[in-house]
Each structure stands twice: as C-alpha cells, then as structure tokens.
Amino acid sequence: MPELRRGPITDRWVIIAPERAKRPTDYRSESPEKDDPAKCPFCPGHEHMTPPEIYRVHDGNGGWAVRVIPNKFPALTTYPELGREAVGGFFDRMHGVGAHEVVVETPDHERDLADLPLGHVIKVVETYVRRLQELMANTWHRYVLLFKNHGPQAGASLSHAHSQIIATPVTPRDVRDRLEAARDYYHKKERCIFCDMLLAELQMGKRIVEEVNNYVIWTPFDSRFPFEIHIYPQYHSHDFTQMTSEQIQGLARALKRALGKLKGLLGDPPFNFVLQNAPNPVPRPGRPDYWATLQYDYHWHIEIIPRLTQVAGFEWGTGFYINPMPPEDAAQYLREVEPADP
Amino acid sequence: MPELRRGPITDRWVIIAPERAKRPTDYRSESPEKDDPAKCPFCPGHEHMTPPEIYRVHDGNGGWAVRVIPNKFPALTTYPELGREAVGGFFDRMHGVGAHEVVVETPDHERDLADLPLGHVIKVVETYVRRLQELMANTWHRYVLLFKNHGPQAGASLSHAHSQIIATPVTPRDVRDRLEAARDYYHKKERCIFCDMLLAELQMGKRIVEEVNNYVIWTPFDSRFPFEIHIYPQYHSHDFTQMTSEQIQGLARALKRALGKLKGLLGDPPFNFVLQNAPNPVPRPGRPDYWATLQYDYHWHIEIIPRLTQVAGFEWGTGFYINPMPPEDAAQYLREVEPADP
Numbered sequence: 001m002p003e004l005r006r007g008p009i010t011d012r013w014v015i016i017a018p019e020r021a022k023r024p025t026d027y028r029s030e031s032p033e034k035d036d037p038a039k040c041p042f043c044p045g046h047e048h049m050t051p052p053e054i055y056r057v058h059d060g061n062g063g064w065a066v067r068v069i070p071n072k073f074p075a076l077t078t079y080p081e082l083g084r085e086a087v088g089g090f091f092d093r094m095h096g097v098g099a100h101e102v103v104v105e106t107p108d109h110e111r112d113l114a115d116l117p118l119g120h121v122i123k124v125v126e127t128y129v130r131r132l133q134e135l136m137a138n139t140w141h142r143y144v145l146l147f148k149n150h151g152p153q154a155g156a157s158l159s160h161a162h163s164q165i166i167a168t169p170v171t172p173r174d175v176r177d178r179l180e181a182a183r184d185y186y187h188k189k190e191r192c193i194f195c196d197m198l199l200a201e202l203q204m205g206k207r208i209v210e211e212v213n214n215y216v217i218w219t220p221f222d223s224r225f226p227f228e229i230h231i232y233p234q235y236h237s238h239d240f241t242q243m244t245s246e247q248i249q250g251l252a253r254a255l256k257r258a259l260g261k262l263k264g265l266l267g268d269p270p271f272n273f274v275l276q277n278a279p280n281p282v283p284r285p286g287r288p289d290y291w292a293t294l295q296y297d298y299h300w301h302i303e304i305i306p307r308l309t310q311v312a313g314f315e316w317g318t319g320f321y322i323n324p325m326p327p328e329d330a331a332q333y334l335r336e337v338e339p340a341d342p
Numbered sequence: 343m344p345e346l347r348r349g350p351i352t353d354r355w356v357i358i359a360p361e362r363a364k365r366p367t368d369y370r371s372e373s374p375e376k377d378d379p380a381k382c383p384f385c386p387g388h389e390h391m392t393p394p395e396i397y398r399v400h401d402g403n404g405g406w407a408v409r410v411i412p413n414k415f416p417a418l419t420t421y422p423e424l425g426r427e428a429v430g431g432f433f434d435r436m437h438g439v440g441a442h443e444v445v446v447e448t449p450d451h452e453r454d455l456a457d458l459p460l461g462h463v464i465k466v467v468e469t470y471v472r473r474l475q476e477l478m479a480n481t482w483h484r485y486v487l488l489f490k491n492h493g494p495q496a497g498a499s500l501s502h503a504h505s506q507i508i509a510t511p512v513t514p515r516d517v518r519d520r521l522e523a524a525r526d527y528y529h530k531k532e533r534c535i536f537c538d539m540l541l542a543e544l545q546m547g548k549r550i551v552e553e554v555n556n557y558v559i560w561t562p563f564d565s566r567f568p569f570e571i572h573i574y575p576q577y578h579s580h581d582f583t584q585m586t587s588e589q590i591q592g593l594a595r596a597l598k599r600a601l602g603k604l605k606g607l608l609g610d611p612p613f614n615f616v617l618q619n620a621p622n623p624v625p626r627p628g629r630p631d632y633w634a635t636l637q638y639d640y641h642w643h644i645e646i647i648p649r650l651t652q653v654a655g656f657e658w659g660t661g662f663y664i665n666p667m668p669p670e671d672a673a674q675y676l677r678e679v680e681p682a683d684p
Contacts, residue, residue, distance in 0.1 A: 002418055002438025004512065015438055020415045073362045075656070075664045076344055088542045091563045096344025096357055147655030155654025164655070170346065172381045172660035173354045200430040221433045274659035305658055312490030312497025313506070314417070316647055317616035318514035322417045 007222040008197055009181050011175075012319055014222045015201065020324035024210035024265050024333050025151045027226065027308045031268035032151045035159045037109045042067075042160035044107045055103060055131060057123050065120065066127045067104040074100035075166060082140070082169055093310025097140055099167040103127055104160065112161045115341045121252040124163075128275070129248065131165055133241045136280045141167035142289060143175060143279050146240075151270030163273075171279045171291040178276070182186030182297035194299030195236050207327050209261065209334045217258045219327035219334070226325035227266065227334070229258050229304040238278040238298040258304060270307040276300060343555045349564040350539055351523050352395035353518075354661055356564045362666035366607050366675050369568060369650045373610035374493045377501045379451045384409075384451045396443060397473060399465050405461065406473035408469045409446040416442035417508060424482070424511055436566050439482055441509040445469055446502065454492065454503045456601035457683045463594040466505075470617070471590065473507055475583045478622045484631060485517060488582075490676060493612030498651045505615075513633040520618070524639035536641030537578050549669050551603065551676040556591030559600045560667035561676070568667035569608065569676070571600050571646040580620040580640040612649040618642060620663025 002017040008240040041049035044063060055068040055324075076098030105118055105124050113121055127147055135144045148163035149156040171179075185193035201207055201218055209217040214234045219227070231254050233247070243251065262269065278298035279291045314320055383391035386405055395411035402603040418440030425437040447466050448458055455463055470488055477486045491498040499502075503636035513521075527535035543549055543560055551559040554577045561569070573596050575589070604611065620640035621633045628683065657663055 002416070002420060003438045004418075004438055006434040008432050013510075013512055015417050017415075017417050017438065020417075073359075074344070075357050075362075076346075081343060087563065088546050090350050090539055090542045092348040096346055096348045096359065106413050143660075145656060145659050147659050149652075149654045153652070155652035166656055168355075168660070168662065170355055172662050174659070174661035197432055200432045204430050221429065272655035272658055274655050276659065303658070305655075310491075310495065311498035311649075311653065312491045313614035313616050314487060314508055316614055316645070317487050317489050317516070317618065318485070318510070319516035320510065320514050 028267040042182040071100040098274040148276040154270035179294040212254040215254035223327040224321035263340035264337040370609040413442040422502040488617040496612035554596040557596035565669040566663035573644040605682035606679040
C-alpha cells in the first residue's frame with residue numbers, strides 16, 4: 001500500500017506509491033535529438049554567436065576546454081540599484097538585479113558530463129568553483145545557484161552540454177526553509193542536521209548507492225522523483241567554493257559516476273541537477289542579512305532530479321509529491337549498474 | 343529589464359522576465375490527440391472497466407451525466423490505522439491513508455468543461471461539492487484536494503474529461519504556509535488577507551480579467567506561469583462546500599468562462615486547475631488539529647495553471663519561478679478574447 005514519508009530537513013510529505021511503479025526499463029529514454037552543430041552557438045568557431053566571454057579554461061592548443069558566457073536572455077541582470085518598492089500597498093517588487101551565466105562544459109557537441117574524461121570533468125567543477133567565488137564577491141548577490149538542465153523535457157533549450165549559474169538579490173524561500181531546520185537542530189544538539197541524517201543513512205545502508213572519495217551518492221528517504229539522487233560531501237562543509245583541489249577531484253569523480261550510472265540504467269533521461277549551497281556570506285553594507293548569518297548551519301550538496309514523471313495538479317496544489325519508485329529499489333538498481341563510461 | 347515580485351500570501355519571489363516573452367500565438371497549442379473511445383474506461387457502456395461507482399448524477403434517460411469512481415491506481419487508500427512511525431530515528435512515515443477519486447465530467451468523449459453547456463458545468467461543480475462534503479466527514483482526512491489535469495503535458499493519462507479528488511491524512515505544507523500568512527494578518531488587522539488583496543487588485547484593475555456573478559477572474563501579481571488565472575469568490579468564504587446553489591451556479595459560469603477564454607486565446611493548452619480550500623474542520627478524536635483551527639482565516643479559490651513553460655533546475659533549486667509573461671499583459675489578452683464556447 002502507499003506510504004507517506006517526510007525527511008528531517010524539508011517539512012514536506014511525499015507519497016511513495018509502489019503500486020504505480022514501473023521497472024527501470026519502462027523509464028528508459030533515448031538520447032534527445034542533437035541540435036544542428038552548424039547552428040550551435042556553443043561549438044568552437046561560433047564564439048561570435050554568444051555575448052562576450054567571461055571566463056575560459058584553455059585547452060593548451062590555443063582553444064578552450066570550458067567557457068563561461070552571459071546568458072543571452074538573462075533572467076536577472078546587473079543594475080545600479082535594487083529599487084525595492086511596494087505596489088498597491090500589498091505587493092513587493094524590485095529590479096531583477098543579479099547575474100545569469102552559462103558554463104559551456106566542453107567544445108564537443110556530442111558528449112555530456114557522464115561521458116567526458118574525468119580530467120575534463122575536474123576542469124568543469126573547477127570552473128563552477130571559480131565562477132561562484134567571483135559572483136559571491138558581489139554584495140548584491142545574496143544567493144548563487146548552480147544548476148544544469150539536460151534534455152528538452154528538463155528545460156534545456158540547447159543540446160550542447162552546458163550548465164547555468166544565477167545570482168539572486170534575495171535568499172530563496174527553499175534555502176531559508178532548510179536553513180531554519182538546520183538552525184533549530186543545531187540549537188538543540190550542536191550538531192549539523194545534514195551530517196546526522198547522512199550518518200543515519202549510512203548506518204541503514206538501504207539507500208546508499210556508493211561512497212566515492214569522501215562523497216556519498218544516495219537516494220533520499222523522501223525522494224520526490226523516481227531515481228532522485230543526492231551527492232553529499234561526507235566531511236562537513238557549508239560552502240562549495242571552499243573545496244580543496246583534492247575535494248574538487250573527488251566531487252568530479254562522484255558526479256561523473258552518479259550521472260554515468262543514471263545513463264547506464266535509464267539510457268539518456270532528461271534531468272536537472274542543482275547545487276544546494278549556503279547563502280552568500282559577504283557582509284552587506286548597512287543591515288547584515290539574517291540568512292547569511294546562518295550559513296555555517298548548511299551542508300552543501302548536489303541534487304540530481306531525473307524528469308521521468310509529470311508534475312501535475314496535485315503537486316502544484318499541495319507541495320506533496322507522488323513518487324512511484326521507492327528509493328530503496330532505486331538505490332539497488334543504481335548500485336548494480338555500471339556507469340555508461342566508467 | 344526583469345523584475346522580481348512577491349505577493350502577500352506566499353513568501354516566494356517570482357522573476358517576471360518580459361525580455362523572454364512571446365505573443366499568445368506563440369503559445370497556441372493544438373488539442374491533444376484523443377484516446378480511442380473504444381478503449382476509454384470513462385465512456386458510457388464501459389462502466390465495467392472502472393472500479394465500482396461511488397456517485398452519479400443521473401441524466402434523466404437512464405444514463406449518467408457525471409460519474410465518480412475510485413482511482414484505479416490510488417495514491418492514497420483506506421486503511422484502519424495511520425501507523426505513524428519513526429524510521430532510523432530521523433525520518434517520519436505513515437500508511438498512505440486517504441482517498442483518491444476520479445470525477446468523470448461528462449459521458450461525451452470529445453468535450454471538456456470549457457465546451458460543455460453551462461447547465462452541465464453546474465452539475466459538475468455540484469458533484470465536486472457533494473464529494474468534498476462526504477470526504478470531509480471522515481476524521482482521517484485532514485485535507486481534501488480537488489484538481490484537474492488536462493493534456494498529457496499536464497499529467498493527464500486519459501483524454502476523456504475528468505478531474506480528481508485526493509484526501510490526505512496531513513495538512514499539506516503549502517496550505518499551512520497560506521494559513522500562517524492569513525493568521526498573522528488577521529491578528530494585526532482583523533481582516534481577511536485574501537479579501538484585502540482582492541480589493542487592492544480590483545482598485546488597481548490592471549490584472550482583472552472580468553467579474554462574473556460575484557466571482558473575480560484575475561491574473562496574480564506574482565504569477566508563476568504565463569496566463570496563470572485565479573478565480574476568487576468576491577464574498578468571504580473559507581469553505582467551498584458551503585456554497586449556496588446560486589453561488590454554485592455563479593462559479594460554474596466563472597469557471598466555464600475562464601477556461602473558455604484560455605481556449606479562445608491559446609487553442610487547447612495543457613493545464614492544471616486546483617481548488618485551494620480550507621483544511622477539513624471536522625474535530626478529530628483526541629488532540630485537535632492546529633491547522634483546522636485556522637480554517638476561518640482561509641478564503642477558498644481556484645488556481646488555473648496553463649503548462650506552457652518547462653519547470654527547470656532553477657525552479658527546483660530555489661522555489662523561485664521565471665515567468666516570461668507579465669500578468670498585466672496576460673490579463674489584457676484574456677479580457678479582449680471571447681471564450682471558445684460563450
């Protein structure tokens with residue numbers, strides 16, 4: 001029978017409904033059709049098709065290995081003032097101040113993170129760290145979000161491998177919720193709620209996919225989506241940008257393996273991944289930001305969300321999710337499968 | 343330039359990014375392909391293909407006009423106990439106790455709420471009210487949600503017009519958030535926050551689509567999606583099931599007009615609609631439910647969400663939404679268009 005579940009961090013229930021379950025083969029996806037490389041703005045030789053470059057990793061042969069550019073249609077953009085304003089006495093508005101960048105992960109039009117050599121994935125993760133550091137140095141930016149949309153059903157408008165970074169002038173609601181849970185727990189226990197949750201998961205074992213270089217790949221107890229995968233550093237750290245080079249290499253390996261196992265099991269499913277990092281600690285002139293003072297309570301991690309089911313009226317109406325794939329089964333399938341490109 | 347917006351009820355920012363906007367014609371959708379009526383479990387003559395009927399509205403000719411059945415693959419189901427339990431010291435689980443029903447809105451395989459005669463839509467709304475009343479009489483049910491998925495991209499697995507009702511044993515997170523906002527506002531003002539917001543909107547006028555029989559059809563200031571439409575009763579009421587028959591008729595007309603205008607403007611787009619009602623007030627044996635005590639602070643309403651954009655990594659990571667269509671423009675388009683079947 002269906003089961004209701006709730007994890008300790010997010011006060012949100014999930015319905016695990018295995019009666020509706022399918023086998024992994026039923027979820028298998030073909031690779032989405034690739035755009036015409038002749039028209040791809042992310043391919044080498046087409047650099048003039050993008051706004052001026054922000055950052056590049058050189059490939060040692062006069063070309064680039066990773067490239068960062070502004071998003072051509074930015075959701076947020078630079079502006080000299082926030083313009084906070086009340087509208088009609090009731091509503092809040094401000095200018096869309098922030099940043100919106102695109103990380104082109106490789107010059108190769110055909111390959112994605114799961115298929116690239118480990119040495120290249122390390123360069124991509126290093127680029128993430130550098131860009132987040134730079135954007136977090138800006139006091140307008142309260143939160144910097146790194147995410148990837150893969151496949152049209154996951155919101156990717158171009159097929160060439162890329163990820164995105166958005167810096168926002170407010171701390172997002174979902175981040176504040178997690179910070180509040182972590183704060184309250186720390187008040188009681190003087191321990192990190194994320195560390196303790198991870199320890200409980202490692203002791204139970206059923207939802208652990210594997211441990212890779214001090215990172216844990218696992219499927220959460222309250223997974224909202226089939227084959228939802230989280231990657232947590234096993235060491236406590238609130239800030240992704242403070243990784244040592246050894247930790248960066250470990251994460252690159254864990255990320256490549258997690259995405260590779262997803263690909264090995266499900267073909268090439270559409271997915272999103274999202275970095276959950278602490279809010280920007282940079283002190284603002286004037287009033288300090290309350291949420292930034294809670295930064296140390298966070299424990300950064302990456303969430304990978306395959307987009308295999310439709311989010312429908314029930315989810316929009318309640319914040320509840322219905323997941324037909326128990327995470328214990330998902331973890332077992334993922335443990336047993338080899339990554340697409342090991 | 344993009345703008346950040348937040349409404350008074352939900353502490354959630356939305357990015358309105360008109361640079362990314364398209365015209366309504368770019369969003370136009372063809373009707374989704376209809377399932378084969380010969381295999382449709384919702385067509386007359388196929389009643390044996392569904393679980394036993396719960397409720398029907400007779401058509402006066404020995405047949406039915408509206409029919410309610412249990413969902414064949416229920417997300418929640420009846421069970422003699424909740425089985426609340428801690429798992430691994432950290433996680434909460436309970437049995438998936440509740441109900442999951444399907445309202446077949448018409449025997450006609452081809453037509454949807456927007457195209458059905460007003461008299462028939464009234465029967466559908468009456469059915470919603472009856473079923474909610476019945477499910478709210480059960481003390482296991484803390485919240486009863488009515489919603490509709492239309493089109494495969496909105497999560498509908500069958501094309502024959504239907505809506506769904508799910509009763510949950512917990513008050514959903516999103517409902518609690520709204521109740522908290524309404525409670526805090528009432529403490530300060532002794533007025534309903536929803537009533538006041540509606541008044542502010544009516545005074546500004548820019549986002550009002552039309553007023554129909556004491557209901558207001560409008561596009562919210564912080565619309566998350568292009569052409570998101572809300573229907574609010576202009577009278578204060580926390581509970582949908584307390585509508586008089588005159589109010590039911592008015593709502594049926596407003597719902598038909600709102601969906602008809604959407605269809606007139608956008609073809610036959612995939613959409614969800616969701617009833618936002620107060621939590622179930624039925625006193626539980628033992629401890630009373632805190633959220634139920636806040637029921638009078640609510641103001642029920644219906645949210646219609648066309649599914650024209652993809653929810654991607656940014657939205658999953660933050661709870662932020664990016665909406666390329668300013669609700670003021672959406673309201674103007676919707677004001678000017680005639681409903682598909684007036």
